[in-house]
Amino acid sequence: MSMIHESVRGDLSDLAAFAVVAEERSFTRAAARLGVSQSALSHTIRALERRLGLQLLARTTRSVSPTPAGNALLQDLAPALERIRQSLQKVRNLRDRPSGRLRLVTSKSAAMTVLLPKLEAFTKAYPEIVLDVTITNDPVDLVAGEFDAGIQIGEFIQRDMIAVRVSADLKLALVGSPAYFASRKPPKTPLDLKDHACIGFRFSSGMYRWEFEKGKKMVTFNPLGPASFDDIDLVVQAILTGAGIGMSMEHTLMPMIKDGRLIQVMKDWCPAFPGYFLYYPSRRNQPGALAALISTLRLKG
Known part of the structure; x- marks a missing residue:
């Protein structure tokens, strides 16, 4: 042959x-x-x-x-x-002129933070590309799932992937409602959390453990409280009802913090960390559609 x-x-x-x-x-x-x-x-x-x-x-x-x-x-x-x-x-x-279908897997928070703000500009610049987006909280094997790329926090990305930074630094915020703190003293250190009702965020593999850092001190806390959810929006809604305290991305909570619906605590224990990355398997010939998405989402400067 x-x-x-x-x-x-x-x-x-x-x-x-x-x-x-x-x-x-x-x-x-x-x-x-x-x-x-x-x-x-x-x-x-x-x-x-x-x-x-x-x-x-x-x-x-x-x-x-x-x-x-x-x-x-x-x-x-x-x-x-x-x-x-x-x-x-x-x-x-x-x-x-890139075209075709691009399969992308991302968390809901990453999609809201990185993808949606630039989606209109991307679709206008590349009308022949179709984004097929799958939302999941869990780490994903891109090759096994036949995805072209993913967007995730750096610590969850496999080391054999190529990663491109697509957001500024992020911070987690620990918050509770005014109603919750009306009868409870706000925590000042991770040790104080044992006296509080903690609303957890859950992956399919288990609870997300809260990580705190101050100077050279690092503390990990397992939030075992009255409820846990696998949807971060439900975690926030539970916090707003006064059911307990919980964590989410600071930038998503900031409007509620500013208008007084939430109170931020232990801010000095929640340092910034590198944000979201677009990641993909190493390929000799990168598809044009993927190159266009990288160019659009890549953090400038």
Whole structure:
């Protein structure tokens, strides 16, 4: 099978060279156009004629012209070569004008923070790309899930992935409602949390453990409280009802903190950390649609 492929590839290359010589009516001009030496081009045409058992070009010291057999071949060959040229141009257009379906997996928070603010601009710039977005809280094997890319916090991304930063630093905020703190003293250190009702956020693999850091001190706390949810919006709603305290991204909670619906506590124990990254498997030839998404979402500056 490989020998057949090599034969077809060689014939196509030689036929294309023949068409150029016939068009230019000159081995010198054709060789310059093809970027090969005149002697190499002459050898190619002679080899083609031997394989076909026909003389395709009449040569004199002053001119080159197709023979009747050469003209007959050109009548069929020219349209075929043009179709090939058009097909190659379509492929180049896909590179220059990205298109197709791009399968993306992300958490809801990452989609709200990174993707949605730039979605309108992306769809206008690349109308032929369709984003197929799957939302999950859990780490995902992109290759096994047949995803093109994902967006996630850096600590959850596998080390063999290529990661591109797509957000500024983030902070978690520990909050409770005024009603909750009306009868309870706000916690000041992680040790105080044992006296509070803690609303947890849950992955399918288990509870998200709260991580605190202050100076060189690092503390991890498992929020075992009256309720836990696998949807961060429900965690926040439970906090607003006064059922307990809980954690979420500070930037999403800030409007509620500013208008007094939530009270932020232990702020000095919640340092900033690197934000979201778009990640994808290493590929020699990166799809144009993925390159366009990376260019759009990449953190500038």
